[in-house]
Amino acid sequence: MIKIIGTLAIFGGLAFAGLGAIFIIAGGSDNMLVGGILVGIGLILFLAVYMMVRADAKRPTHVTQNIQMSGSGEFREKAIQCPGCGGNVAEKDIKLIDGGLMLTCPFCGKVSALEEQPKW
Numbered sequence: 001m002i003k004i005i006g007t008l009a010i011f012g013g014l015a016f017a018g019l020g021a022i023f024i025i026a027g028g029s030d031n032m033l034v035g036g037i038l039v040g041i042g043l044i045l046f047l048a049v050y051m052m053v054r055a056d057a058k059r060p061t062h063v064t065q066n067i068q069m070s071g072s073g074e075f076r077e078k079a080i081q082c083p084g085c086g087g088n089v090a091e092k093d094i095k096l097i098d099g100g101l102m103l104t105c106p107f108c109g110k111v112s113a114l115e116e117q118p119k120w
């Protein structure tokens with residue numbers, strides 16, 4: 001949405017600035033004034049786009065990561081237990097935070113990193 005408005009404003013700014021330049025080139029005191037105003041409008045439009053893009057860039061980008069839990073099937077077969085209280089934790093209590101699997105226990109509220117268990 002912001003890109004469409006930005007593109008329109010840039011084209012509008014170009015049109016105003018171009019028209020203003022023609023008036024200035026044509027010369028004459030009246031034309032110079034009209035040309036100056038038109039170029040001014042064009043510059044304001046460019047400035048508005050610049051401010052809009054800057055405000056947009058400040059917004060945090062939300063990154064969604066999808067993880068598949070059923071890779072080898074071991075997650076499903078073996079119940080994941082809370083290291084704090086030993087309660088069985090469901091898949092919905094596991095979240096991916098900073099690239100690591102974090103387990104939030106629904107029973108005791110303990111948050112712990114989920115590490116892959118050694119196979120032996």
Ligand SMILES: [Zn+2]
Nearest residue numbers: 082085105108
């Ligand atoms: Zn627990």
